[in-house]
Amino acid sequence: MTLSDIARAEPPAWRYVLADEASETGLDPGFITGVIRERLRVMRQSVERGLKSREPSVAGMVGWNAATLWESEDLLRAPLLKRVQAYAMAVNEENARMGRIVAAPTAGSAGTLPGALLGVYDHLEMRDEEALVGPLILAGGVAKAISRTIFIAGASGGCQAEIGSSAAMAAAAVVELLGGEPAAAVNAAALALQNTLGLVCDPVGGYVEIPCVMRNGFYAVHAVSAAQQALAGITSPIPADEVVLAMANVGRLLPPELKETGEGGLACTPTARKLLKKLGEEG
Template sequence: MSLTLNALAELTGRASEHLLAEEVEESGLDREAVLSAMRERLAVMRESITRGLQSDAPSVAGMVGWNAKTLWDAPDPLNAPLLKRVQAYAMAVNEENARMGRIVAAPTAGSAGTVPGALIGVADHLGLEDEDLVMPLVLAAGVGKIISRTIYIAGASGGCQAEIGSSAAMAAAAVTELLGGGPEACAHAAALALQNTLGLVCDPVGGFVEVPCVMRNGFYAVHAVSAAQQALAGIRSVIPPDEVILAMASIGRLLPLELKETGEGGLADTPTGRKLAARALGEDEEADPEG
């Protein structure tokens, strides 16, 4: 029987070990093959962070491409290196995606920066090795898999809550395990992250995965770390984790089509959003955005 977050919360040991065992059984792969695949994905994540922090080349639509480097190179007036690192890492990955660079969909391309931003950002802040991240990454993948059994992980199906919400839940669980949390804390970290994205719409300007997607990954990588911190302190979701997933699925069905990745509502439907879309698509730049 497939694990749920509620069931995971009742187990002992490392949450990732239970999900790894499930993956081995379901996929037919051996343990080392799964771990090797995770190491490869981790390497791609880190490479995309490195490239993204070094580049200010514009994206395909020209709306982003310089934000991660700008933040990374800027002074830190808050003297909060973890906050800055997590945001910059996440944005770097998504700007690489917007430039058509190689990234790991986690769980989607539009939400690809949240998991590496939070997990690798925290690890680098603490001076941990990449090998320490392999099992937490297994856990992140397992959480994404659990959510996907209830709702399609796509903005077109459930709004951005289904993409960035899922990635935040995955990242929160992974960071929690990285910092020593057990299965109950990991499951509730995922639930805390997910419940605080409920109702988030998918409104990309021009239909491009650029605005608000790049900065949104930066925000929700921090969100995931906050959820992990709360769970590690003993805070638990009042609503059971599995019910939070069901709530997201219900809300996703209620969202209008205009707010599910069509580029026809929200920020995409603002005067400036329409003007930027027309410019990116090579249409008349002087067209009246109110027209």
């Protein structure tokens, strides 16, 4: 299954992905949708816990950001913007506290999909939780298609492979939630992915905290923006499968220092070194 296959599917796209997964794994479609419902429950719980907590993370570098944003005055009067960011950061701060989250597709990029999907759902005051099942199945299909071309890991492709993939998943899911055509969902994924090309993986100290938590907040918004463009009829000039190939090529060109080694980018700045020294002294 490729992204192009999904784009050509009869709507809704998630049914094509579900049938493909059932055929490939031999699992009953009802069992698969049951697993997805459980994943949604965990996502919701991690958002709720994360928004209420200010408990520091394991390394102590984050833990209060989601609650700070969520409780702040909305001076921009942009409730959707605030919500999807806060939701995404809440999930990633739960991850940094060693709480329970859903890797989507990785732990470091776990907040983008629930931030965008649940954020839009709540913002629009939707009431049928079952409406989230199909979009999450489609998101899984997008990740599956990407993973067949490049490993979804910062160590292999930089953060573009993690947050880029999660943004693509989230963008497609939001389009599906809002009743968009399969081609629109895939265009949203392509638009989200192509605008993450070259993004480095540079976690300070190797912890999935800085800049990862805030980055998920930013890319949840990025995903919603891609979905909005695709739903308006904007298409990716480069086909989605070619965007994935481009990401894989960029990932191979990135030096090891920019792929989760902690030896490049923000991770090797003077302030990052001082922060790690302080953490070591306190630990």
